[in-house]
Amino acid sequence: MNEMSGIAQVPLAYSLGLSAILFGIGVAGVIVRRNAIVLFMCVELMLNAVNLAFVALSPYAGVEGQVFVFFVIAVAAAEAAVGLAIMIAVFRHRESVDMKNFSLLRW
Amino acid sequence: MLLLQEAAHGAAAALGEGNGFTPVLPWLIVGLPLLGFVLNGLLSVLAARRALPALPPVGDPYYDHAHDGHGHAAAAAPVRAPALAAVGAAGASEQEAHDHGTDAHPVDAAAARHDAHETAGHDAVHAQDAHDDHGHDAHAHAPAGPKPFTHTLPSLIAPGVLIASFVVAVRNFVAMSNAGEEARLAIAHGWSWIPVGNLQIEAALQLDPLSILMTLIVTGVGSLIHIFSIGYMKEDPGYPRYMAYLNLFVFFMLMLVLGSSYPVMFVGWEGVGLCSYLLIGFWFGEKANADAGKKAFIVNRIGDFGFLIAMMLLFWNVGALDFATVNERLLAGQAGLFGGALITAIALFFFLGAAGKSAQLPLYVWLPDAMAGPTPVSALIHAATMVTAGVYLVARSSVIYTLAPTASLVVALVGALTAIFAASIGLKQWDIKKVLAYSTVSQLGFMFAAVGMGAYVAGVFHLMTHAFFKACLFLGSGAVIHAMHAALHSTHNPADAQDMRNMGGLRKYLPITFVTMGISTLAIAGVPPFAGFFSKDEIIGAAWLGAEGHSHLSGAALFGVPGRVWMGVIGVILSVAAFMTAFYMGRMMIYTFFGQNRTGDEERGHLRETDWTLKLPLVVLGLLAVVGGLVNVEEHVPIVSAFDFGQDEALHRWLHPVLAGSDDVIAQNVGALPEPAHAAWPIILAVVIGVGGLATAWAMLSKRRLATADQQPAYESGIEKTLYNKYYVDEFYDRAVVKPVGGLSRLFARFDMGVLDWVVDLFGRLAQLFGVAFGRLQTGQVNTYAFVLIVGVLIVLGSFVAL
Numbered sequence: 001m002n003e004m005s006g007i008a009q010v011p012l013a014y015s016l017g018l019s020a021i022l023f024g025i026g027v028a029g030v031i032v033r034r035n036a037i038v039l040f041m042c043v044e045l046m047l048n049a050v051n052l053a054f055v056a057l058s059p060y061a062g063v064e065g066q067v068f069v070f071f072v073i074a075v076a077a078a079e080a081a082v083g084l085a086i087m088i089a090v091f092r093h094r095e096s097v098d099m100k101n102f103s104l105l106r107w
Numbered sequence: 108m109l110l111l112q113e114a115a116h117g118a119a120a121a122l123g124e125g126n127g128f129t130p131v132l133p134w135l136i137v138g139l140p141l142l143g144f145v146l147n148g149l150l151s152v153l154a155a156r157r158a159l160p161a162l163p164p165v166g167d168p169y170y171d172h173a174h175d176g177h178g179h180a181a182a183a184a185p186v187r188a189p190a191l192a193a194v195g196a197a198g199a200s201e202q203e204a205h206d207h208g209t210d211a212h213p214v215d216a217a218a219a220r221h222d223a224h225e226t227a228g229h230d231a232v233h234a235q236d237a238h239d240d241h242g243h244d245a246h247a248h249a250p251a252g253p254k255p256f257t258h259t260l261p262s263l264i265a266p267g268v269l270i271a272s273f274v275v276a277v278r279n280f281v282a283m284s285n286a287g288e289e290a291r292l293a294i295a296h297g298w299s300w301i302p303v304g305n306l307q308i309e310a311a312l313q314l315d316p317l318s319i320l321m322t323l324i325v326t327g328v329g330s331l332i333h334i335f336s337i338g339y340m341k342e343d344p345g346y347p348r349y350m351a352y353l354n355l356f357v358f359f360m361l362m363l364v365l366g367s368s369y370p371v372m373f374v375g376w377e378g379v380g381l382c383s384y385l386l387i388g389f390w391f392g393e394k395a396n397a398d399a400g401k402k403a404f405i406v407n408r409i410g411d412f413g414f415l416i417a418m419m420l421l422f423w424n425v426g427a428l429d430f431a432t433v434n435e436r437l438l439a440g441q442a443g444l445f446g447g448a449l450i451t452a453i454a455l456f457f458f459l460g461a462a463g464k465s466a467q468l469p470l471y472v473w474l475p476d477a478m479a480g481p482t483p484v485s486a487l488i489h490a491a492t493m494v495t496a497g498v499y500l501v502a503r504s505s506v507i508y509t510l511a512p513t514a515s516l517v518v519a520l521v522g523a524l525t526a527i528f529a530a531s532i533g534l535k536q537w538d539i540k541k542v543l544a545y546s547t548v549s550q551l552g553f554m555f556a557a558v559g560m561g562a563y564v565a566g567v568f569h570l571m572t573h574a575f576f577k578a579c580l581f582l583g584s585g586a587v588i589h590a591m592h593a594a595l596h597s598t599h600n601p602a603d604a605q606d607m608r609n610m611g612g613l614r615k616y617l618p619i620t621f622v623t624m625g626i627s628t629l630a631i632a633g634v635p636p637f638a639g640f641f642s643k644d645e646i647i648g649a650a651w652l653g654a655e656g657h658s659h660l661s662g663a664a665l666f667g668v669p670g671r672v673w674m675g676v677i678g679v680i681l682s683v684a685a686f687m688t689a690f691y692m693g694r695m696m697i698y699t700f701f702g703q704n705r706t707g708d709e710e711r712g713h714l715r716e717t718d719w720t721l722k723l724p725l726v727v728l729g730l731l732a733v734v735g736g737l738v739n740v741e742e743h744v745p746i747v748s749a750f751d752f753g754q755d756e757a758l759h760r761w762l763h764p765v766l767a768g769s770d771d772v773i774a775q776n777v778g779a780l781p782e783p784a785h786a787a788w789p790i791i792l793a794v795v796i797g798v799g800g801l802a803t804a805w806a807m808l809s810k811r812r813l814a815t816a817d818q819q820p821a822y823e824s825g826i827e828k829t830l831y832n833k834y835y836v837d838e839f840y841d842r843a844v845v846k847p848v849g850g851l852s853r854l855f856a857r858f859d860m861g862v863l864d865w866v867v868d869l870f871g872r873l874a875q876l877f878g879v880a881f882g883r884l885q886t887g888q889v890n891t892y893a894f895v896l897i898v899g900v901l902i903v904l905g906s907f908v909a910l
Contacts, residue, residue: 031894039889103887 015056022049036087036097040080047076128286130314131278133295136322137312137365139275140358143268147261147351154257154347254341261350262341266333269357273326280319284761291316291764294367294431301370308428313367317567317765321364321499324574325492329357331724332487335582338720339483339589349389349481356382360492364499368429369418372500376414376464379493380407386488387480399479406473410463417456424449434506434768444510445776446663454507454514458521461497467555468525471548472837478540482585485540490547490581491574498551498570501558502765509561509769510776512663516673519559520665523677523684526552528834530687534694535822535830538605539584542695546631547577549684553646556677561659561773562649563766564759568739569642571758575735576627576639579728583624586721587699590617594706594713602707607695608816612704616714619722621700623729628696630732632689633797641736643685644793650678651789659777682796689800697808705815 022045029042051072054065087097094101283291297310333353340349359378366372380403388400422428425436437444444450461467466474477489488494501508501518508515526549533545550573557566590613591604602609614621630637633644653661653674661671704711716722739758773780822828829835884895 027893027897031890031897034890099889102889 010056012056012060016053019049019053019056022046022052034099036090036099036102039099040083040087044076044080047072128283128290128293128314130293130295130312131282132275133279133293133312133314133365134297135275136272136279136326137358137361139268139272140354140361143264143354144351144358146264147347147354150257150260150264151345151347151351154255154344157255157257158344258341258346261347262337265350265354266330266337268354269326269330269333272357272361273323273330276319276322276326279314280323283314283316283319288764292431305426306422306428308368308370310371311367311429312365313430314365315765316761316763317499317502318364320567320571320761322361324571325357325360325364328491328574328578328728329360329487331727332483332491332578332582334720335486335585335724336481336483338718339585340481343481345389349386352382352385352389353484353487356386356488356493360496363496367431369421369433370428372503373411373414373418376460376496377411379488379496380404380411380464383407383477383488383493386484387477389480389484393479396479399473399476403473403477406470407463410460410470413456413459413463415460417453417460420449420453420456424453430503437506437510438768438771441510441772441775445772446510446512450507451511451514454504454511455517457500457504457507458497458514458518461500461555462521463497464500465494465497465551465555466525466548467497467521467552468528471525471529472840474548475541475544475833478538478544482540482581482588485544486578486581486585489544490577494547494551495554495570495574498554498558498566501555502563502567505558505563505766505769506772508558509659509772512660512670513665515559515561515660516663516665516670517559519556519660519677520673522552522555522557522559523680524552525549526556526684527680527687528552530684530691532830532833533691534687535827536691537607537816537831538603539587539607539610539695539699540581540605542607542691543577543580543584546580546688546691549688550577550631552684553643553681556681557646557649560646560649560653560674560677561769562646563769564739564762565642565645565649567762568758569639569646571738572630572638572642572732572735575728576630576637576732579623579627579725579732580631582721582725582728583620583627586620586716586725587613587617589721590620590714590716591706593717594710597713598707598709600707600710603816606816607698608813609705610699611702611706611813612700613714614700615704616711617700617716619716619725623725623732624700625696626729627732628692629801630736632692632801633685633793634801635794635797636733636736638732638735640793640797641740644790645739647678647681647685647793648789650674650681654678657780657782659773659780662777682792685793686796686800689797690804693801693804694808697804698813701809703812705813 026042026044026046026049029045030039033039033042051069054069054072058065090102091097292313292315295312295314297312299307300310301308333350336350336353340346343349356379359375359382361375363372363375363379366375384400384404387403388397391397391400418428421433425433427433427436437450463470474489474494478485480489508518529545529548529552533542533549536542536545550569554566554569554573557563557569587610588604591610595602595604595609626637630639633640635641649658651674652658654671655661656671658670658674660674661669663670665673704714706714739756822831832838884891
């Protein structure tokens with residue numbers, strides 16, 4: 001950390017701000033959008049916003065944040081795989097990936 | 108064997124000590140009837156099970172085939188058909204109808220319905236229908252065949268335990284009479300029953316002259332009535348159940364008289380009420396009988412409320428409830444208590460209880476209705492024993508009543524009014540049992556007048572003689588009804604077997620019944636030297652003595668009128684009531700046993716006395732009705748004193764230890780009473796009243812020709828109609844109590860359904876409303892959930908920031 005290079009040269013506020021903006025877009029997308037695929041993308045967006053925050057903070061908080069990012073990427077990949085598989089299965093039944101049509105689990 | 112040895116040992120010990128008294132197996136006296144109840148109860152359960160149709164196991168393919176052999180139904184019949192046949196057969200064969208005109212009683216069919224639930228229910232109703240035409244169908248005559256053991260064993264068990272109990276009571280009596288007068292009190296300790304703080308109640312029996320006398324009456328007369336019941340009830344399908352109830356009744360009655368404290372007495376008090384209810388409604392298939400039982404129970408509750416209040420007052424102010432301690436403490440503090448409001452309230456509340464149990468004004472209405480039960484029950488419970496419990500209670504609480512002269516006067520006055528009130532109703536009844544029922548109420552009034560006036564011995568004496576002659580009269584009426592029923596049954600005549608208009612001239616057909624009932628009639632009418640003369644004379648004599656100022660109540664006042672005036676009034680009332688008693692008893696005897704027979708030409712041949720069990724108790728009780736009065740002949744009776752019975756005032760001396768407390772109260776608070784001058788006129792008056800009443804009845808009624816019940820018009824107007832309708836008291840109570848209570852409960856029902864249920868429903872609807880409202884949040888859209896989640900997270904985070 002002695003020779004401020006790479007990400008450390010970007011002011012922390014910028015990184016965290018971008019992370020917050022990305023996260024906000026993801027949240028808004030999850031709440032507003034109905035398309036399941038878009039929903040997934042928004043979730044990924046939120047995950048990556050967090051990743052960005054981890055990485056941005058790692059010069060100050062230690063390398064564990066960067067390690068954690070790898071975990072998140074791995075889990076996100078697995079999640080995307082399972083999620084997309086579900087989507088395909090649902091699509092075969094409903095011929096739609098619109099979340100409006102998926103409201104079976106209620107009374 | 109062991110018991111016998113122990114009894115012999117105990118007796119030897121009691122005899123050996125000379126002056127001491129050790130009770131001989133006192134718990135056996137109450138235990139034996141209880142044992143009888145348990146055994147007979149088991150038998151009745153067995154009998155009820157045997158009367159049930161044998162239902163097949165579900166899905167048993169061999170069932171129809173198996174039952175073919177019994178000839179119940181065709182093999183192809185559905186499963187229910189054999190069941191119906193079985194119940195019908197049981198109902199018919201054992202139900203050689205024993206009803207008394209009013210009561211057809213498909214008892215076991217009904218009992219079967221109880222047990223067999225729905226399957227048998229329908230069939231039992233069938234059996235009931237078949238039986239309700241009451242002997243008009245052929246199978247009511249079906250021979251009973253050999254009786255099952257459930258119907259033979261009770262004949263041995265029930266009277267057996269009673270006789271055994273009587274023997275033990277006699278042994279105790281002998282042991283007690285051998286003991287010195289002061290030693291005639293023993294408490295048989297049982298166990299600590301209710302130990303709560305200051306309230307220490309022990310289950311214990313108290314044997315003293317009064318309780319042993321009552322025990323002898325209960326077990327002795329009870330044994331005779333149990334024997335009579337064999338002949339009277341053995342054909343009834345509910346016979347074991349009947350005997351079980353009867354044994355249970357005797358058990359509770361013995362608890363009542365032997366209990367050493369008011370709570371133990373109360374257990375017996377409630378228990379006899381229960382058994383009375385069960386036995387009045389014994390033929391519960393008929394609604395009227397069940398209603399009569401309920402009426403008795405409910406009216407008695409009013410009295411029991413008084414008993415309870417009195418007990419609580421007593422405990423609150425005296426701190427004890429067993430007789431010995433209560434009397435001791437009351438006597439210790441008598442100076443402050445005498446005539447006070449507290450002791451008067453206790454006495455009056457106890458009297459309320461006694462008035463309920465002993466059918467006094469205004470709570471007497473249940474007793475005439477209680478005649479719905481079998482006649483031996485009327486004899487035992489509603490004449491000889493249970494209804495005298497109130498008299499026993501007052502005599503037992505003699506210290507309390509002597510301390511409260513005003514309350515005593517109330518008791519005496521209510522007793523006298525009841526005596527004349529019931530006697531006047533008895534003048535115009537047609538039902539033989541109703542006459543005796545009102546007679547009982549009237550005689551109980553005499554007893555209360557006696558104990559109210561402080562003549563406790565006279566009251567207990569009349570209680571005893573009344574138990575003899577009234578039991579005899581009731582059993583005699585039972586024998587009459589039994590014969591009448593059999594005669595009417597033989598030709599399927601639907602006439603009422605209890606209506607005296609259908610009787611007449613029975614002395615030729617029922618000679619033993621006639622003689623014994625005749626003796627008892629002379630006894631109750633007060634003809635010397637029969638039992639009732641001495642006891643009743645003593646009561647009326649007590650009133651005259653009080654009027655002359657020889658009673659501790661002479662100086663007391665009620666409503667501002669001095670006691671001696673009241674007692675004069677009571678004397679007059681009782682004399683008139685005694686005259687009425689002689690008259691209506693004469694009327695009953697004339698209509699039943701004299702004149703032309705009105706039963707019917709064909710039926711007449713069937714009128715006869717049958718079983719020895721129906722005759723023996725009558726003879727024994729008839730003998731007792733002759734000699735029973737001699738145990739307490741007054742020394743001063745001018746004519747009688749010429750004969751030396753060697754028994755003068757034996758009962759007085761016998762009961763003296765029990766009443767010593769009350770004598771002490773009189774000596775301390777009233778002072779010495781002037782020695783009465785024994786005049787001859789009250790005795791002459793009593794004889795004139797007794798003989799005169801019977802003679803008047805004979806002169807007025809013996810030549811009168813009656814028509815049978817269906818031809819004789821009902822009383823149409825005037826005093827006769829009023830008397831026949833019992834002063835319309837039942838109607839009055841119906842208007843004044845039953846209807847308002849019914850209206851009130853309807854009001855409460857509307858409050859319950861309108862308001863309370865509405866509130867409960869409101870909460871239900873609120874829950875529904877919330878459910879619908881919050882249910883809308885669950886859209887099934889993931890977006891919504893996510894939104895809520897985020898809002899929640901923001902709130903949590905925001906609150907962190909804000910804090």
